[in-house]
Amino acid sequence: MSITGKQLHSxxxxxxxxxxxxxxxxxxxxxxxxxxxxMEAAPINPSDLFLLTNGADLENAEYSLGKMVAKLAPExxxxxxxxxxxxxxxxxxxxxxxxxxxxxxMAKALAGQRVACVPLHAFGEYAVVDANMCLPxxxxxxxxxxxxxxxxxxxxxFVETARMEGHDALVHVAAxxxxxxxxxxxxxxxxxxxxxxxxxxxxAQLLRGQGATxxxxxxxxxxxxxxxxxxxxxxxxxxxxxxxxxxSTDTCxxxxxxxxxxQLTAFNRYGSDKPKKMYIYGRLDxxxxxxxxxxxxxxxxxxxLLTPFLQQxxxxxxxxxxxxxxxxxxxxxxxxxxxxxxxEEMLQKDAITDYARRATGxxxxxxx
Amino acid sequence: MSITGKQLHSxxxxxxxxxxxxxxxxxxxxxxxxxxxxMEAAPINPSDLFLLTNGADLENAEYSLGKMVAKLAPExxxxxxxxxxxxxxxxxxxxxxxxxxxxxxMAKALAGQRVACVPLHAFGEYAVVDANMCLPxxxxxxxxxxxxxxxxxxxxxFVETARMEGHDALVHVAAxxxxxxxxxxxxxxxxxxxxxxxxxxxxAQLLRGQGATxxxxxxxxxxxxxxxxxxxxxxxxxxxxxxxxxxSTDTCxxxxxxxxxxQLTAFNRYGSDKPKKMYIYGRLDxxxxxxxxxxxxxxxxxxxLLTPFLQQxxxxxxxxxxxxxxxxxxxxxxxxxxxxxxxEEMLQKDAITDYARRATGxxxxxxx
Numbered sequence: 001m002s003i004t005g006k007q008l009h010s011x012x013x014x015x016x017x018x019x020x021x022x023x024x025x026x027x028x029x030x031x032x033x034x035x036x037x038x039m040e041a042a043p044i045n046p047s048d049l050f051l052l053t054n055g056a057d058l059e060n061a062e063y064s065l066g067k068m069v070a071k072l073a074p075e076x077x078x079x080x081x082x083x084x085x086x087x088x089x090x091x092x093x094x095x096x097x098x099x100x101x102x103x104x105x106m107a108k109a110l111a112g113q114r115v116a117c118v119p120l121h122a123f124g125e126y127a128v129v130d131a132n133m134c135l136p137x138x139x140x141x142x143x144x145x146x147x148x149x150x151x152x153x154x155x156x157x158f159v160e161t162a163r164m165e166g167h168d169a170l171v172h173v174a175a176x177x178x179x180x181x182x183x184x185x186x187x188x189x190x191x192x193x194x195x196x197x198x199x200x201x202x203x204a205q206l207l208r209g210q211g212a213t214x215x216x217x218x219x220x221x222x223x224x225x226x227x228x229x230x231x232x233x234x235x236x237x238x239x240x241x242x243x244x245x246x247x248s249t250d251t252c253x254x255x256x257x258x259x260x261x262x263q264l265t266a267f268n269r270y271g272s273d274k275p276k277k278m279y280i281y282g283r284l285d286x287x288x289x290x291x292x293x294x295x296x297x298x299x300x301x302x303x304x305l306l307t308p309f310l311q312q313x314x315x316x317x318x319x320x321x322x323x324x325x326x327x328x329x330x331x332x333x334x335x336x337x338x339x340x341x342x343x344e345e346m347l348q349k350d351a352i353t354d355y356a357r358r359a360t361g362x363x364x365x366x367x368x
Numbered sequence: 369m370s371i372t373g374k375q376l377h378s379x380x381x382x383x384x385x386x387x388x389x390x391x392x393x394x395x396x397x398x399x400x401x402x403x404x405x406x407m408e409a410a411p412i413n414p415s416d417l418f419l420l421t422n423g424a425d426l427e428n429a430e431y432s433l434g435k436m437v438a439k440l441a442p443e444x445x446x447x448x449x450x451x452x453x454x455x456x457x458x459x460x461x462x463x464x465x466x467x468x469x470x471x472x473x474m475a476k477a478l479a480g481q482r483v484a485c486v487p488l489h490a491f492g493e494y495a496v497v498d499a500n501m502c503l504p505x506x507x508x509x510x511x512x513x514x515x516x517x518x519x520x521x522x523x524x525x526f527v528e529t530a531r532m533e534g535h536d537a538l539v540h541v542a543a544x545x546x547x548x549x550x551x552x553x554x555x556x557x558x559x560x561x562x563x564x565x566x567x568x569x570x571x572a573q574l575l576r577g578q579g580a581t582x583x584x585x586x587x588x589x590x591x592x593x594x595x596x597x598x599x600x601x602x603x604x605x606x607x608x609x610x611x612x613x614x615x616s617t618d619t620c621x622x623x624x625x626x627x628x629x630x631q632l633t634a635f636n637r638y639g640s641d642k643p644k645k646m647y648i649y650g651r652l653d654x655x656x657x658x659x660x661x662x663x664x665x666x667x668x669x670x671x672x673l674l675t676p677f678l679q680q681x682x683x684x685x686x687x688x689x690x691x692x693x694x695x696x697x698x699x700x701x702x703x704x705x706x707x708x709x710x711x712e713e714m715l716q717k718d719a720i721t722d723y724a725r726r727a728t729g730x731x732x733x734x735x736x
Contacts, residue, residue: 082632261450267450269419288618288660289658289661291656291669293612293651298671302669303664303665
């Protein structure tokens with residue numbers, strides 16, 4: 001049996017024309033460890049927007065039923081020449097019902113069940129996925145399980161990374177996001193110190209209302225002092241930053257160095273020897289990262305991405321993380337959505353210009 | 369017995385006034401494992417210039433015998449507020465003759481010998497140092513042994529770091545320096561791949577004349593292509609950059625990513641998973657480091673400094689490195705000097721404006 005259904009394609013041409021379009025796609029029967037899943041809910045994550053909307057002139061785009069054609073900023077197009085003319089499927093994660101399985105025991109055991117999965121083509125009516133990468137949802141609904149991979153595993157990944165590198169506290173930038181709220185709950189549960197950096201007072205109140213101890217607001221005049229104080233109180237010399245561009249990472253390293261320098265007994269021309277590290281795990285700002293020479297030579301800035309982290313962490317750690325997500329799906333790892341849209345609706349101007357803003361706490365859920 | 373001699377002090381005041389001055393200092397008798405050394409030769413390394421000349425208006429300074437008073441650029445002064453009003457001794461390394469020793473066997477065994485040492489106050493007539501940090505020079509002269517620590521151990525440290533992190537090739541920026549020439553000789557001896565990045569054709573010729581295989585000139589129109597080709601030929605995904613400010617590190621990471629992307633079988637929105645790493649080990653450019661979002665998330669930029677590296681590497685590795693330096697002091701680790709100056713001469717305008725330029729291959733040697 002093969003099955004045909006709508007699938008979202010994103011195609012970028014060399015002239016910068018970006019086309020998002022629902023096309024009919026035929027899925028063959030699943031083989032071996034594969035499952036054919038009818039997708040029922042898929043979140044639009046910031047990580048999906050890279051292929052969907054980043055750099056596109058959405059205001060002046062052409063919209064029709066199931067289709068959008070926009071122009072991409074030239075520098076954004078140039079950076080993606082590897083995909084020129086090649087339709088990309090979109091949608092990292094989602095949840096649905098298993099319609100058909102391959103012939104392995106693992107695949108067959110999931111027949112008819114609701115599963116969360118990471119097909120990388122979740123914005124469509126169907127998906128073919130490997131049973132290894134599926135999480136059976138039991139009594140949870142597909143909407144409850146739709147966001148059970150990217151954000152929960154990333155937030156847990158930060159805590160695992162901190163522990164692997166010998167830290168018991170961390171700094172998180174843009175900390176009021178869905179991901180940030182999860183991280184706050186995890187850190188409270190685990191006794192891991194957390195310095196939440198936000199940019200608006202409402203966000204600070206939101207996190208404090210969820211039990212956060214250290215919340216600093218970059219809009220405050222004494223922000224840098226507050227940040228240094230929170231770092232001193234927690235000994236957080238490791239941080240995670242989804243902004244990337246500009247000086248958010250630089251600001252954290254400077255504050256860490258201020259704290260470390262207080263503990264120096266004599267002036268050191270090279271700065272403190274205290275290791276200070278920031279991971280950049282997103283690009284909310286596509287501008288260049290600016291690092292000033294203000295924190296000596298004992299510092300590291302590195303990219304952080306979920307897939308390589310999981311490969312490095314290994315199957316055992318990953319299984320433990322997934323079980324914890326399943327156990328806390330409606331508590332620690334609860335996701336909330338601003339709006340539910342169909343596949344057609346997600347390509348309409350009002351929706352696309354709204355979710356492309358990546359406003360904190362305003363996530364969309366696609367329900368095909 | 370205590371002894372009095374001239375010592376160079378560098379004092380920065382809060383108003384940005386920088387004073388370099390020879391003062392009389394009294395050294396007490398060495399205790400325990402200490403040695404009293406009469407300094408006979410000390411190189412002026414880029415790492416010494418931070419306390420000596422960086423950011424100072426040398427052209428309009430006041431010069432008198434054994435003294436210079438200059439104004440420091442405000443941003444440079446502000447970054448060093450930890451030393452306001454506190455005289456700093458200067459001179460990382462040098463060589464001299466042991467005049468008196470403490471009472472340990474290790475100290476006593478060095479009585480009367482010529483030793484290379486790392487007193488951090490080498491620009492003076494005498495120094496008190498720990499015997500642990502001294503290298504007996506045997507038949508070598510003090511001038512031959514003066515530069516036997518900072519550059520040789522740094523160059524060897526790069527190769528050790530590369531091996532520890534599983535690399536068998538590296539990129540070196542500003543590769544025609546004394547340090548870069550040493551690194552080239554070490555890499556040839558060890559069969560370690562090396563991509564030398566220079567900025568002038570004479571520098572390229574100099575390194576090629578010393579047997580370098582891969583030399584790329586950033587002044588060439590097709591520099592980025594050449595760099596990528598050399599990285600592909602050597603598989604150098606680790607690099608060392610003494611420039612720091614601007615985009616030299618960024619350029620290397622971009623070239624590494626170009627090579628890694630060629631090996632991708634499909635477009636990956638996150639860039640390649642190939643780990644790419646650059647260490648910044650100096651600040652020839654005090655501007656901010658600019659990192660563009662051009663190489664995905666599998667990258668690391670970190671500071672590298674000799675002292676923390678040696679602490680991490682441990683005594684055994686350090687002893688092996690020091691023996692190798694001693695064995696190759698006039699070959700692999702040979703240093704050349706543009707000019708020899710006395711302590712008074714090093715504070716004269718013609719000398720100070722010349723060595724402050726940090727021109728490649730134009731190092732000064734102080735012979736008190």
